[in-house]
Amino acid sequence: MRLNQTHTSNDIINLIKNPNINNDCQKKIKTTQEIFTKKQLWNIFLYEFKLMFGVSFIDTEQNTNNIKALFYYFLDDDAFFTCNNVKTDISKPSFKKGLMVVGGYGIGKTAYFKVFEKIFKSHSSLRFTSFGAKELVNKYEVCLTSVDKSYMINQTVRSGLSIDDINSERTANNFGKCEVIEEILFIQNEKKYRTFVTCNHTNPENNIEQTLLDLGKRYGGRSHDRFFEMFNIIEFTGKSMRR
Numbered sequence: 025m026r027l028n029q030t031h032t033s034n035d036i037i038n039l040i041k042n043p044n045i046n047n048d049c050q051k052k053i054k055t056t057q058e059i060f061t062k063k064q065l066w067n068i069f070l071y072e073f074k075l076m077f078g079v080s081f082i083d084t085e086q087n088t089n090n091i092k093a094l095f096y097y098f099l100d101d102d103a104f105f106t107c108n109n110v111k112t113d114i115s116k117p118s119f120k121k122g123l124m125v126v127g128g129y130g131i132g133k134t135a136y137f138k139v140f141e142k143i144f145k146s147h148s149s150l151r152f153t154s155f156g157a158k159e160l161v162n163k164y165e166v167c168l169t170s171v172d173k174s175y176m177i178n179q180t181v182r183s184g185l186s187i188d189d190i191n192s193e194r195t196a197n198n199f200g201k202c203e204v205i206e207e208i209l210f211i212q213n214e215k216k217y218r219t220f221v222t223c224n225h226t227n228p229e230n231n232i233e234q235t236l237l238d239l240g241k242r243y244g245g246r247s248h249d250r251f252f253e254m255f256n257i258i259e260f261t262g263k264s265m266r267r
């Protein structure tokens with residue numbers, strides 16, 4: 025780095041201490057990492073988890089592996105790209121895409137997103153709002169007019185949306201059938217809004233390709249294609265933590 029008049033005394037001291045570091049790069053710290061260090065985020069996570077669920081986070085190898093991918097993703101840490109449960113063979117990973125977390129029952133998919141939602145509430149760049157897929161169908165079904173239906177969908181669509189347990193909802197029936205979740209995801213994708221979804225496996229073998237195909241069957245072939253454009257696909261593994 026060449027020093028010029030815009031460099032502060034701190035830059036100069038840094039340069040003396042770390043002569044090999046390019047300070048211009050150093051200044052370009054990624055947003056999330058400016059807000060939390062990895063350690064801080066982990067400590068807040070453990071604290072909020074206990075507060076929310078009344079039990080301490082159980083740190084099994086699989087739980088840790090599951091949550092690691094979420095941590096690196098939210099921290100914009102490149103270690104995300106090498107997490108073994110990020111299905112890079114199915115969808116090319118990118119921080120610009122949202123997340124689709126697929127796994128068996130009771131392994132923290134819903135719980136972890138609830139905790140992150142709470143932690144990120146006060147940080148606009150990270151904030152997201154969660155809805156259950158069933159809750160959205162219920163909201164849609166009580167709409168009296170088509171204007172109400174559009175309003176409901178427009179009120180749901182946003183930058184930073186998480187839909188929990190997609191494919192668990194019934195097809196909405198309100199003077200005609202409607203796949204509400206598909207409709208919302210379509211708009212989210214059109215607007216390039218960051219979206220997170222969780223989903224249980226559809227088959228006892230926990231085969232992720234099959235689960236994605238089944239989602240495609242339900243929501244349509246174009247949705248299936250869109251999943252790869254919209255989501256990093258993360259597979260959670262392990263035994264149910266429900267007791």
Ligand SMILES: Nc1ncnc2c1ncn2[C@@H]1O[C@H](COP(=O)(O)OP(=O)(O)O)[C@@H](O)[C@H]1O
Pocket residue numbers: 077079080081082083087127128129130131132133134135136264265266267
């Ligand atoms: N790592 C964990 N440590 C302790 N309890 C956990 C952990 N993960 C999940 N649980 C418990 O299991 C319950 C079910 O988890 P949940 O996130 O609802 O599962 P699912 O993957 O089906 O969405 C949670 O309410 C929580 O009490």
Ligand SMILES: [Mg+2]
Pocket residue numbers: 133134135188189222
């Ligand atoms: Mg769940």
